[in-house]
Amino acid sequence: MGQKITIEPVTRVEGHGKVTIHLDDENNVVQTRLHIVEFRGFERFIQGRPYWEAPVLVQRLCGICPVSHHLAAAKALDVIVGVGPDDLPPTAEKMRRLMHYGQFFQSHALHFFHLASPDLLFGIEADPGRRNVIAVAEEFRDLAVQGVMMRKFGQEIIQATAGKKIHGTGAIPGGINKSLTIEEKMKFLIGKDPMNIDQMIVWASSAVELFKDYHRKNRDLIDHFAAFPSSHLSLVRKDGALDIYHGVLRAVDKDGKKILHDVDYQDYLDYIAEEVKTWSYMKFPYLRAIGKENGWYRVGPLARLNTCDFIPSPLAQKAFEEFRSYTGGKPNNMSMHTHWARLIETLHAAEMMKELLEDPDILSGELVKKGNKTIEGVGLVEAPRGTLFHHFRINEDDLIEMANLIVSTTNNNEPMNRAVELVAKEWMNGKEKITEGMLNAVETAIRAYDPCLSCATHALGKMPLQIELYDVNDQLIDHMQT
Amino acid sequence: MMKQKINILVYGYGNPGRRDDGLGPEFIYLVDAWIKENNIDYVFTDSNYQLNIEDACTIRDYDIVIFVDATIEEIHDFQLVRVMPSEKVNFTMHAMQPSFVLDLCRKLYDKSPEVFLLKIKGYDYELKEGFTEKAAANLFKAFAHVKKILLDPEKIPVLNGSEIY
Numbered sequence: 001m002g003q004k005i006t007i008e009p010v011t012r013v014e015g016h017g018k019v020t021i022h023l024d025d026e027n028n029v030v031q032t033r034l035h036i037v038e039f040r041g042f043e044r045f046i047q048g049r050p051y052w053e054a055p056v057l058v059q060r061l062c063g064i065c066p067v068s069h070h071l072a073a074a075k076a077l078d079v080i081v082g083v084g085p086d087d088l089p090p091t092a093e094k095m096r097r098l099m100h101y102g103q104f105f106q107s108h109a110l111h112f113f114h115l116a117s118p119d120l121l122f123g124i125e126a127d128p129g130r131r132n133v134i135a136v137a138e139e140f141r142d143l144a145v146q147g148v149m150m151r152k153f154g155q156e157i158i159q160a161t162a163g164k165k166i167h168g169t170g171a172i173p174g175g176i177n178k179s180l181t182i183e184e185k186m187k188f189l190i191g192k193d194p195m196n197i198d199q200m201i202v203w204a205s206s207a208v209e210l211f212k213d214y215h216r217k218n219r220d221l222i223d224h225f226a227a228f229p230s231s232h233l234s235l236v237r238k239d240g241a242l243d244i245y246h247g248v249l250r251a252v253d254k255d256g257k258k259i260l261h262d263v264d265y266q267d268y269l270d271y272i273a274e275e276v277k278t279w280s281y282m283k284f285p286y287l288r289a290i291g292k293e294n295g296w297y298r299v300g301p302l303a304r305l306n307t308c309d310f311i312p313s314p315l316a317q318k319a320f321e322e323f324r325s326y327t328g329g330k331p332n333n334m335s336m337h338t339h340w341a342r343l344i345e346t347l348h349a350a351e352m353m354k355e356l357l358e359d360p361d362i363l364s365g366e367l368v369k370k371g372n373k374t375i376e377g378v379g380l381v382e383a384p385r386g387t388l389f390h391h392f393r394i395n396e397d398d399l400i401e402m403a404n405l406i407v408s409t410t411n412n413n414e415p416m417n418r419a420v421e422l423v424a425k426e427w428m429n430g431k432e433k434i435t436e437g438m439l440n441a442v443e444t445a446i447r448a449y450d451p452c453l454s455c456a457t458h459a460l461g462k463m464p465l466q467i468e469l470y471d472v473n474d475q476l477i478d479h480m481q482t
Numbered sequence: 483m484m485k486q487k488i489n490i491l492v493y494g495y496g497n498p499g500r501r502d503d504g505l506g507p508e509f510i511y512l513v514d515a516w517i518k519e520n521n522i523d524y525v526f527t528d529s530n531y532q533l534n535i536e537d538a539c540t541i542r543d544y545d546i547v548i549f550v551d552a553t554i555e556e557i558h559d560f561q562l563v564r565v566m567p568s569e570k571v572n573f574t575m576h577a578m579q580p581s582f583v584l585d586l587c588r589k590l591y592d593k594s595p596e597v598f599l600l601k602i603k604g605y606d607y608e609l610k611e612g613f614t615e616k617a618a619a620n621l622f623k624a625f626a627h628v629k630k631i632l633l634d635p636e637k638i639p640v641l642n643g644s645e646i647y
Contacts, residue, residue, distance in 0.1 A: 045609045060499020060609065066531070114535050132570045133535065137589040145590050152536040165530050166507055168496065177594075 021424050024269055028429050031463040032421040033447065035280055043403045044344065051077055051394045054403075055171050058390070066168070067103035067158055068383035068408075071096055071245070072390040074171035075379030079266070080394060082371020083174040085246050091177035091365035092292075097245050098356045099161035099170055104244060105200070106154025107384035107396050108301075108419060109343050111450045112207060113147025116339055119444050120214055124221075143210075146203045153188075153200050160184045175368030182363060189357050197354045201315070204347040211340050226335035226419040226445040229254035231287070231296070233411070234301035235382050236262065240309030242320075244350065244382035250307045251287060251297055256331050262285060265380040270391060274406065282338045284413050285406060295368075296414035299386025300449060302343035306331040313355070316348035335419055338448045367447030385450050409451040419445040487524060488635050489539060491595075492628075494550040496531045502604025503615040505552040508536065509602070512625045513632075523627040525632055538586035542593040546635060549580045549597065552604035552617070560624035562631075565597040600624055 022031040055074040060065035074096070079087065086097075099431045114133040121140060122131050137144040155165070160167025160180060170176055190196055194203075214414055215222045232249040237243035249268065263271060274283035275292050286295030297303070305324075311317045323332070323344060332341075356362055379390040386408030386454035393402040409416075423445040492513050498504030507529040517525055528540060533549070541547045550556070567588055568581035583599045591626065602624050605614045 040608055057499070064531075110535065134585060134589065137586055144586075148535050148539050148590060150588075151534065152539055155536060297499065465596060 006430045019446075020395075021420075021428070021442070023428070023434075027431055027434075029421070029425045032424045032442075033279060034035075034417050034420050035282075036309065040070055043405060046403045047375065047400055051080060051392065051400055052173055052398075054392060054400065055173070055461060056167050056169055059167050065103065065107060065385070067099055067381050068381055068388050069390070070162065070168060070171055071100055072379040072381045072383075072388050074173065075246075075381065075390070076377040076392050077173035077379070079377025079379070080374055080392065081173040082373050083369045084371075087369060087371070089175055089366035089369055090361045091173070091179050092367055092369075093245075094170055094356050094359055094361050095161050095176045095179060098353060099158055099168075100245050101349040101352045101356070102154045102157025102161065103155075104205075104384050105346060105353065106151045106158070107450075108346040108349070109147055109150035109154065109207075112145065112211075112339060112343060112346070113150070113386075116447055117143070117147075119447070121164070121217075121442070124441050124444050127439065133438070149194055150200060150203055153195055153197075156195075157188065162186075172368065174370055175366075177366065177367065179364055180362045185357055185363060188353070192269070197350065197357060201347070201350045201354065203344070204350045205315060208340075208343045208347055211343050215340065222336045223334050225447065226423050227333055228280075228335070228418055228422055229333045230298050230415055230418075231259060231290075231347075232306040232331055233297040233299055233303040234303075234307045234387055235265070235380060236308050237312075238262070240248075240311045242304055242310070242345075243312075244304070244309040244345075246381075249380070249387075252307055252331055254331060254333055256306075256329070259290065265389070266378045268378060268380070268391075272406070273396065274410075280413070282410055282413050285411050286414075293399065293428055296413070298415045299408055299411040300338060300384075301345050302332060302335070302338040303340040303345065303386065304382060311344070311348050313348050313351035315351055316344050319344045319347060328460055334446060335448045338450075342450070369440075385409060386411050406414075409449075412449050416446055416449050416451060419448070484591060488545045488550065489543070490525045490546045490632060490635055491544040492527050492548045492550065492616055492632075493533075493537070493540070494527075495532050496497050497531050498611060499611065501606040501610050502552050502613055503607050504540060505602045505604055505613065505617060505621055506550045508613070508621060509550045509600070512621075513628075516629065518565045520633070524635075533580065533583050534577055535578070535583075535586065537578070537583045538590055539585065541588050541597070542591045544595045547580075547595045547597045548631075550600045550602065550624075552607075553601040554604065554607075555601065557601060557603055560600060560602045560627070561626075562598055562600050562627065567598050568596070600628060627631055 001255070014133060018035040020033050021029060046054060049057060052271070054077060055070050058069040058073045075085065078088065114136070117136055118131045118133065121136060123284045130284055133144065155398060158168065159165050163172040170178060188197055192427060211398050223375055231251055231253045235243055235247040236250045248262040249260055249265045249271070250258065250262050253259050271288055272285055273288050274285045284296065286292050287297065288295065311320045323340060358481065361456060376393040388408050389406040391404040392400050395401045422444055423442050427441045428434060431438070492510065494506030494508070494510040495504040496506035510527045513527050514526065523612040565580045565584055566571070567585035568586055580597055580599050584594070588594050602617070603620050604617045619624055
């Protein structure tokens, strides 16, 4: 009997989503879809508000990566207040960068140690009761503590630079509203063990080694699970370096050929369009020059390490060279290598935090600049999950009249759908019984992209996991809830 | 006033940009003002969008922890319940439950503070600022109740179970 399987919501990703898998009478996968809650209502919410409120308002989108939205909005408003990206006072840019690296560090640490590691440490088909962070805490206590402390360190960097944990106010149009105090700086540089930057670099380095060791022992899984060719898009610094805060837009195809040539992101609408599909609230971005069918691309850690030419910090650069040599310098299209790329970025973030903490500009200097106001601006940053676009236009009363956001997870919509289809076919085709392990394999493919699937409403009583089986007539024939 | 020094953490969580979901952080504003006004030196506060793994580290140094969150559960105004450690896995990691944080704290740090959860009934969680009228009323009722406990924490019975206070 043909079946429709629904996995809702997907577990151990940020937010929630739903996967439907349609099987034919012989249990072959005929169609898969990943459905995700989108943010579109927020763009209307922000219209009519004074532009200077945007960097704080946009953090209400999501409690998972508020710093990315905060900085992307501030960068768009820098343009509106007439302060170009290269005109920001050094203290302002360095404080923003420190905030951003702090966010990358904590977000990547959370993802690897507590969302992805259970699959790697216990196996995709392990008992779901043990395939979680509590089991990691019991069996790999030191590793779990590292993850907790790395996350805490990053959170404290964010609090020191953004001013507070909720609705930080650090970045403002044209600059920043505070510098670091000497006490804050010294706490992060030489804080009581283990809460200091040197320990964070050691732990980040060991996490890269941990993954490499796992890779050596599980090469078949890591190299082939959900691997498929794709294009890749990200910011890069003008000289080709990895840069998560500012630069130009570059995309490469599956063979490494540049298909977007280091363009100014203020003109992103000339290069990127979004397709609407009837079955999803989330749009499907693509490169205009290539078209809807083949113009889709990946964003995030794997994409960033495929588009950049080098990493401007020594330990991460060394790890990057090894990463690139594994594919002979060609783009790496293996989805599970996203974890490897993510850990190299974690190490880079730690090294950059140290460099910034040792920079005297972080303690004092001009905080804000003013320029000639204009009515429209685009802000772009690399969020932990990938490229994030904010585009605002204001009216003569300084009120926002248009807001357009393309969030990282939207950019990865097509690749995530392809990963789901690939894994579902590989693990389920022709199998007599669909097991929990098979369903988790599908979720593992999604988790590699670290999607942020919804905003941070989390009131008690929500978010059950439901798996529903339907026959060809869409009649519910089985139901599971965990 | 209390006879013995007990450190208490009151920790509110939620997204203030989503109407009643912000009841937890708003509760912390009230507690902060009350601490300042009354020079209370044994009550500390924290707040965030949601609980996460690092909170296992945050709570380890306190004797009593009161988490505060909005709820859609069918309760009357508010409810204060004791939290027992639980290995039950959340469906996402962006919304850890207090019982999970407590369990992680015990497993990682061998510490086990007395943990309570103050659930405040909310009604609207859409993208909008400000609380519904009923949620705001519940907030102040809950605060009045918890203030009494904070002033005399020794009266919190040390019991096992899921008692409601």
